Amino acid sequence: MAEGNWTRVSEFILMSFSSLPTEIQSLLFLTFLFIYLVTLLGNSLIILVTWADPMLHSPMYFFLRNLSFLEIGFNLVIVPKMLGTLIAQDTTISFLGCATQMYFFFFFGVSECFLLATMAYDRYVAICSPLHYPVIMNPRTRAKLAAVSWFPGIPMATVQTMWLFSFPFCGINKVNHFFCDSPPVLRLVCADTALTEMAIFAMGVAILLAPVSLILVSYWNIISTVIQMQAGEGRLKAFSTCGSHLIVVVLFYGSGIFTYMRPNSKTIKERDKMISVFYTVVTPMLNPIIYSLRNKDVKGALRKLAGRKSFSQRW
Numbered sequence: 001m002a003e004g005n006w007t008r009v010s011e012f013i014l015m016s017f018s019s020l021p022t023e024i025q026s027l028l029f030l031t032f033l034f035i036y037l038v039t040l041l042g043n044s045l046i047i048l049v050t051w052a053d054p055m056l057h058s059p060m061y062f063f064l065r066n067l068s069f070l071e072i073g074f075n076l077v078i079v080p081k082m083l084g085t086l087i088a089q090d091t092t093i094s095f096l097g098c099a100t101q102m103y104f105f106f107f108f109g110v111s112e113c114f115l116l117a118t119m120a121y122d123r124y125v126a127i128c129s130p131l132h133y134p135v136i137m138n139p140r141t142r143a144k145l146a147a148v149s150w151f152p153g154i155p156m157a158t159v160q161t162m163w164l165f166s167f168p169f170c171g172i173n174k175v176n177h178f179f180c181d182s183p184p185v186l187r188l189v190c191a192d193t194a195l196t197e198m199a200i201f202a203m204g205v206a207i208l209l210a211p212v213s214l215i216l217v218s219y220w221n222i223i224s225t226v227i228q229m230q231a232g233e234g235r236l237k238a239f240s241t242c243g244s245h246l247i248v249v250v251l252f253y254g255s256g257i258f259t260y261m262r263p264n265s266k267t268i269k270e271r272d273k274m275i276s277v278f279y280t281v282v283t284p285m286l287n288p289i290i291y292s293l294r295n296k297d298v299k300g301a302l303r304k305l306a307g308r309k310s311f312s313q314r315w
Helices: 022-052 059-087 095-128 139-150 153-165 182-186 194-228 232-260 270-293 296-314
Strands: 011-014 092-094
Touching: 011 095, 022 059, 022 270, 022 296, 059 095, 059 139, 059 270, 092 095, 095 139, 095 153, 095 182, 095 194, 095 232, 153 182, 153 194, 182 194, 194 232, 232 270, 270 296
Parallel strands: none
Antiparallel strands: 011 092
8 A cells, every 4th residue: 555655564575694695595594404403302302301200390390391392482483484584585474474473582582581580590599498499499389480481471572562563664674684573673664763762672671681680699699608518519519500501591691682782783784693593593402402411310311211212112
């Protein structure tokens, strides 16, 4: 529908990595496809193992199972469409499809931010109050904490998406990214978006920095408690149980804060796309690897599951 010299946008074109040579795009497709398959397999195994093995029914593995669910959803929202733009050059996405992708991207991303903070609190209780840990983190409490972690994603994703897509989009419809993220889509709005940019920044502070603050407080108390431990073996075990979570926190929040907390973050460059690849594609693959390689219980459960499957196949 034409209005003056503008034409209403009914679909968007994802520029993805179109500026790169075709050979590089083919290589990226194979790389991202491999990462995608490893991510689905790794996180599915974490869910299966922590669900099937009674020894892994503790709160820590309950939250790890929730994290794997989030990572699978996060990947399903972003990667299939990105692979399509690389191999089939299927770069178009409908107006509704773009809004839907953005909604679920924010939903899973916000939920993961709060879940990582919840996991830090779980480690804080386990190390600083070990005798009260089973009572404090009982099944009812951890279910409530998981619900509290998932819930903020719903209103924040709804407000962000509905607000942004309530603006008029006209003329240029090329999104300079491999998915519908708010900064590149906001560039296509033909209206004053100053207030929206301020609101997005404020939400970014709440989504990223508030959980980070909770994580820092939790780990400050954890480190203070560990330093006071007399047994070296106890210190090693405490740092080992927290090490995997801390690595995931640094990878996820570090790339997220760099992307959304910088001035003029509305301008997307090729470097920014690669950083986005890191927290949308690479980090979900690393999570099960980090947790399984650094965790004897998970490795033992995987061996038992593999042995049980091998035994059933023989008979």
